[in-house]
Amino acid sequence: MHIRVENLTHIYNQGTPLERTALHEVNLEIEAGERIGLVGPTGSGKSTLVQHLAGLLQPTTGRVLLAGTPIHSKGATARSLRLQVGLAFQYPEDQIFEQSVFREVAFGPRNLGLDETEVKARVHWALEMVGLDPARIGPRMPFTLSGGERRRVALASILAMRPRVLILDEPTAGQDPQGRRALWEKVGQWQQETGMTLIIVSHALEELARLVERVIALRAGRVVADGPTREVLSDARLLRDIGLDVPEPVALLQALRQAGKDVRTDRLLPAEAAAEIASAWGLRRAGA
Amino acid sequence: MKAIPIGMYVPGDSILHRLDPRVKMGVTLVLMTIPFAIHSPWSYLTLSAFIATLVLLAGVPPRTLWRTLRTVFGIAFLMFFLYLFTTPGEPLLAVGPIALTWQGVLAAGGQIYRLCLLVITASLLTFTTSPMQLTHGLEAMLSPLERVRLPVRELAMVLTIALRFVPTLQEEIDKLAKAQRARGADFTGGPLRRARNLVPIFVPIFVSAFRRADELATAMDARGFRSTPHRTRMRRLHLGYRDLLAMLIVLGLVLTLIGLG
Amino acid sequence: MHPFIVIENLQYVYPLESGEQIVALRDVNLSIERGEFVALIGPNGSGKSTLARHLNALLIPTGGTVWVDGLRTSDPHNVWAVRRKVGMVFQNPDNQLVATTVEEDVAFGPENMGVPAEEIRQRVDEALAIVGLEAYRQYPPQMLSGGQKQLVAIAGALATRPSCLVLDEPTSMLDPVGRRQVLNTIQRLNAEEGITILLITHSMSEAASAQRVLIMNAGTIVMDKPPAEVFAHGAKLQALGLSLPPIVDIAHRLRAEGLPLPPTVLTLQDLVKALCTSA
Numbered sequence: 001m002h003i004r005v006e007n008l009t010h011i012y013n014q015g016t017p018l019e020r021t022a023l024h025e026v027n028l029e030i031e032a033g034e035r036i037g038l039v040g041p042t043g044s045g046k047s048t049l050v051q052h053l054a055g056l057l058q059p060t061t062g063r064v065l066l067a068g069t070p071i072h073s074k075g076a077t078a079r080s081l082r083l084q085v086g087l088a089f090q091y092p093e094d095q096i097f098e099q100s101v102f103r104e105v106a107f108g109p110r111n112l113g114l115d116e117t118e119v120k121a122r123v124h125w126a127l128e129m130v131g132l133d134p135a136r137i138g139p140r141m142p143f144t145l146s147g148g149e150r151r152r153v154a155l156a157s158i159l160a161m162r163p164r165v166l167i168l169d170e171p172t173a174g175q176d177p178q179g180r181r182a183l184w185e186k187v188g189q190w191q192q193e194t195g196m197t198l199i200i201v202s203h204a205l206e207e208l209a210r211l212v213e214r215v216i217a218l219r220a221g222r223v224v225a226d227g228p229t230r231e232v233l234s235d236a237r238l239l240r241d242i243g244l245d246v247p248e249p250v251a252l253l254q255a256l257r258q259a260g261k262d263v264r265t266d267r268l269l270p271a272e273a274a275a276e277i278a279s280a281w282g283l284r285r286a287g288a
Numbered sequence: 289m290k291a292i293p294i295g296m297y298v299p300g301d302s303i304l305h306r307l308d309p310r311v312k313m314g315v316t317l318v319l320m321t322i323p324f325a326i327h328s329p330w331s332y333l334t335l336s337a338f339i340a341t342l343v344l345l346a347g348v349p350p351r352t353l354w355r356t357l358r359t360v361f362g363i364a365f366l367m368f369f370l371y372l373f374t375t376p377g378e379p380l381l382a383v384g385p386i387a388l389t390w391q392g393v394l395a396a397g398g399q400i401y402r403l404c405l406l407v408i409t410a411s412l413l414t415f416t417t418s419p420m421q422l423t424h425g426l427e428a429m430l431s432p433l434e435r436v437r438l439p440v441r442e443l444a445m446v447l448t449i450a451l452r453f454v455p456t457l458q459e460e461i462d463k464l465a466k467a468q469r470a471r472g473a474d475f476t477g478g479p480l481r482r483a484r485n486l487v488p489i490f491v492p493i494f495v496s497a498f499r500r501a502d503e504l505a506t507a508m509d510a511r512g513f514r515s516t517p518h519r520t521r522m523r524r525l526h527l528g529y530r531d532l533l534a535m536l537i538v539l540g541l542v543l544t545l546i547g548l549g
Numbered sequence: 550m551h552p553f554i555v556i557e558n559l560q561y562v563y564p565l566e567s568g569e570q571i572v573a574l575r576d577v578n579l580s581i582e583r584g585e586f587v588a589l590i591g592p593n594g595s596g597k598s599t600l601a602r603h604l605n606a607l608l609i610p611t612g613g614t615v616w617v618d619g620l621r622t623s624d625p626h627n628v629w630a631v632r633r634k635v636g637m638v639f640q641n642p643d644n645q646l647v648a649t650t651v652e653e654d655v656a657f658g659p660e661n662m663g664v665p666a667e668e669i670r671q672r673v674d675e676a677l678a679i680v681g682l683e684a685y686r687q688y689p690p691q692m693l694s695g696g697q698k699q700l701v702a703i704a705g706a707l708a709t710r711p712s713c714l715v716l717d718e719p720t721s722m723l724d725p726v727g728r729r730q731v732l733n734t735i736q737r738l739n740a741e742e743g744i745t746i747l748l749i750t751h752s753m754s755e756a757a758s759a760q761r762v763l764i765m766n767a768g769t770i771v772m773d774k775p776p777a778e779v780f781a782h783g784a785k786l787q788a789l790g791l792s793l794p795p796i797v798d799i800a801h802r803l804r805a806e807g808l809p810l811p812p813t814v815l816t817l818q819d820l821v822k823a824l825c826t827s828a
Contacts (some may be wrong), residue, residue: 015351017298042694042724056466072617078694087470095467097491110470143495147593157471174640174721176593176751178790203725206795222521245725248817255821269793274802277824283806299687420649445647452649455691500644507645508606510637511658511705512629518663522656522670 001084001164001197003030003053007062009223010048014060022048024221025062026198032164035198036189037208037229040218041243046201049218050167051197055082066165083112083189086163088172091152093147101127101145101153102138126160127153129190131182148179159190165197166190172204180204182212204232205247217222217242234266249273296352297418303530304346304416309425311531315538316413322545323402332401338541339408348415356411357404364400371396418472419451427523441519449504460496464489552580553618553713553745554604563600570784573599576767578615583712586739586746588756591765592790597749600765601715604747618712633662636706640718642698643690651693651701652677652686658709669708676704679742680734696727700734707738713745714738721751729817747772753780754794757815764789777789777813796820 005028012020023045030036040046051057052064055071055078064071066081089095098104105126109119127134130152137145142153163276171187172180184207191198202208208215208229215232217225219242225232232238234245236254246254253265253273263280267273304312322335343353377391417425427444434440465475468488475485559577562570574596581587591597602608603615606622620627620633636658639645648654652673659669680700690698699719701825706714716735720728732755738744749760756762762779764772766789779786780782780797793801800814800823810823 017349017352043724051466054470056469083472085470087467089463089467092467094496095464095488095490095492096495107473108471111474161471176790177792178592181790199681211660243724243726245729249799251797252796252817252820255817259821259825261825267505270798271802273795274799274806277799277803278806278808281808281824281827283803283808418649420653448649449647452647452690455689456643459691475796503639503641503644504647506602506607507637507639508657508704510607510632510639510645512632512661513657514629514661520660520666520669522653522660522662522666522673524666 001032001067002065003028003165003197004065004068005029005049005052005062006065008049008052008059009061010045010052010057011060015254017188022221023052026221026223028216028223028226032196033195033197034214035212036200037212038199038201039203039205039208039215039232039242039244043220044136044218044242045221046218047169048221050087050169050201053165053167054085054087055189056087083161084163085165085167086158086161087167088155088158088171090173091151092158092285093150096142096150096154096157099141100138101132101140101142102134104142104153105157105160105226108157109193113162122160122162123156123252126156129159129186129193130156131186132156148175151175151179151183156183156266163196164193165199167199169201170203171200172202172207187211203244205239206269209233209247230266230268233268236265253277296356296414297420298346298348298352298415300347300416302345302347302416304342304412306530307416307534308525308527308531309417309421310428310525311527311534312413312417313425313429314421315534316409319409320406322542323405326545326549328549331545333499333547334544335405339405339412342370343408345414346412348412352415353408353411357407360407364403367399367403369453371399381537420448423447423451424525426522427438429506453500457493459461460477461489461493464492551616551619552586553583554579554581555605555616556580556613557616558613559600559603559610559615561596561603561608564613574603574766577768577770579763579770580775581713581745582748583745584739585741585761586736586759587747587748587761588759589747589752589763589765590753590791595765596768597765598717601637601717601747601749604713604715605637606631607637607651629662632713633709634711635713635715636709636711638699638702638706638714638716638719640721642695642702642722644696645702646690649689650686651682651690653689654690654701655704655708658705662709667686672708672710673704676707679707679738680704694721694727696730699723699727699731703731703734703738711744712749713746717749718751719748719756740778753792757794757797764791773791775816780810780815 005026006028008023009021010023012022026049026096038046038050052059065187069077071078071082089157096104098107101124103124105123106119123138124134127137132149132152142150145153168246172183175183188211195216200208200212212229214227215229216223217232217238224242225235225238233247234250236250239246247268249267249270249272250265253263253267253276256263257265261280263276326332326335340501372388372392373386375389375392375395377389379387380390381388423444427440430438430440469475473485473488556577556579561572561574562572564570577600584628589628599608603610603622604617609623611642615622617631620631622631646654647657655673655676656669659672664672677686680703682700683692683705685697690701693701720731723731733744735748736758736768739746748755750756757776759776762776763770766781780793781800783793786793796817797815800810800820804810808827810827814820814823
């Protein structure tokens, strides 16, 4: 589904001493099926922007178009469009309220007005997508599950709506490294299987580098960079400027370059950086 | 959810901000009883002038004051019509059994005026006194009751923690409402439907409140909290010359108003 | 002199409602010297937090002994003295601040300990100066960033003048800026104030800045070595679901390519230096 953000400005608490401009004249174009990373420091407007994409906020000025239709217009069309955008907030397990995993995951599909056979099929599909066994986990009470499992249930409850755009806000926050790796892998699989648009808000730049093809950087409510992942995430000056960590492989290659070595600096992953250094040091031919 | 307009603290450094919270609370009580004890127009004029001076001294933005007054519009409207049509007297205008009287107009106007004075006086206290100071003031004013074994410090602690978590809770409710709306939850419709639809918000809120309470209790334990008389306070309240002066001025006002009737 | 913390055969078992016994810690033996900086790493559920809570008598061993500066934590008379010696900082910045302003919160610990008002004031000023938040003393917590809230929590612990800080995943809910703020402060406290640090973390890069890394798995300590030696056990780490910090990872890969790099390479500077002398 094509997304278009036009001159979007959002001001919180307008007309009070607490007034704050969270987004300032943002323009974006996102094609169906793109995999996008959204980066920026706390308070840069990332979470305001994704809430607009899901139609959860009213713009102060400007608008958001989903498949050409303004997302904020009244009526059934706009509502059904909004429901095609799935949004997982940070720590989505905090939103679990039902007494069984099945009912929790079925909440969204039921709100879509689907019949029970379809609801059941979707719940099964969604639980399988997050790596949980529907027969075993479905009847359980959510709060008897581990933190990692609850996170997956919450994500399944969003997947079960079969969104055409999936927005994840720090999907692996608070998980241990093993849980993180498993979840990042899953996210990639969902996108491949469904072809949906994926928008990930995260500070985990190495994981983003493996998953997304385009990175949008925000600072103080404005888009300050928007381009291919390799380009944006190897721009050390930009990243430092907006308060993000420079991926260590990039920082290393830059330090080597400053020391007079002839190396490319746009290598985001440890393996890529090692290969780059190995070839520059004559250990093997470039590209080998 | 919008910020609560009543009780909103407006940070500042005015003379009213710097007064001792106990003095401010006492004076507020006095100022709020006066409108019920005075009758003459001169008294009202004096009191109004006094409160207007306080508003100016406090440096509260007029817009904030207006927003606060607006919250009582509903009640004011109701009161106005109640007094307008139920006060017996000389009819100015009569439609069937309902009569509009000159006395009614005066009474209704007077009540609205009083209500406004009360609201402004009360909000002057909350505008210029942080919740923390209010708690301190309350704790200090109630401390004699510790002799009759009222756990005043603990109550103050509970109040402080409640105040501390109001904004956190507001944020959380806001986030949950959005998260559930993104899953198709609908918070519109009749009251019964709405109440049922709030389950997806309130269940998680309770769950998280318990978790928060648990974590907070652990953190307080780790920081050596225990309910004993050994606890001390960093901040102790001192009455300064400013506070004495304020009390004298209000005493003067009360005497003047008694004189005016 | 005895080490600051001595743990002997610590076991912690608790019953579930179903009557089942959960062994959260078993056979933990550990000693930490005054002024050490120790990192504790391990998967969720491995017992890290349970161990941390034994260090200031929030939990009492069901078997074995924990000594803090020569005081046995299982002796009820020692609880308050132990809590004065060991300060704790927790993961969620929102759920450990109790007051509505920064300075009132920092004062909470000393108030509990019955410190006189003038001295509390002095300690609060000092603690806020150490974490660099003097300008925020009157701020309500909700107006601070996550990193700043954690610094307030650290200041609150410092105000009781502890010799040791135990930090339970203090950076896991923070953004990179907050993470750096908190980590720098912890390093400074250790280097300049001589405070003993136990830092629980999921980040191998954070662990690399410690003098010693403990790895926990299934309720016990499975490795206790300086970072360089820990990182040499790449395969064992992988089996525990842990990954190497990127720089160490790159160094390993280059060694595999035949580049002779010293085993002490831990930081970016180390690696740049080693590479520039090897070519």
